[in-house]
Amino acid sequence: MVEAAVPEEVDQAVQRVPHARVVIKGESSFAEVEHFLSPKPTVTGITEGSIIELITGPFKGEKARVKHVDEVHDEITMELFESVVPIPITVRGDNVRILKREETE
Structure with missing residues (x-):
């Protein structure tokens, strides 16, 4: 434009x-x-239960399951698959890549 x-x-x-x-x-x-x-939120299309991979930060390359999506703050709360203790981790939506979407019915 x-x-x-x-x-x-x-x-x-x-x-x-x-x-x-x-x-x-x-x-x-x-x-x-x-x-x-108007900017499009980066968490659009990510639903609870989806499997994602972290692409930046200290957990780069780790896979996790989405527990909560906060579209207002553009954040995702997830639990890592390979951690001994399931600790919820919150990251920005642009720090993840979707591997498998959870189908909602």
Whole structure:
């Protein structure tokens, strides 16, 4: 999305963008672009009971089962599979990768 006072400025800006192909001329209303501006939570699609893998931090590579998903704070509470004592661990949603989703009926 590029906004400019004159069309020539947009043409110059597009030439410097590597994968820009076309310029769609005209105006857009805020309602048309509003959904691009609101961030999507990273915990969307993760449900309780899903199996995940930690991709960062001290437990990197560990597999765990999701116990609770907090979409407001973008956090996941889980229990590691290979721990001797099941301790709930809370991490940010972007620190995990989904291995198997739990199907809800």
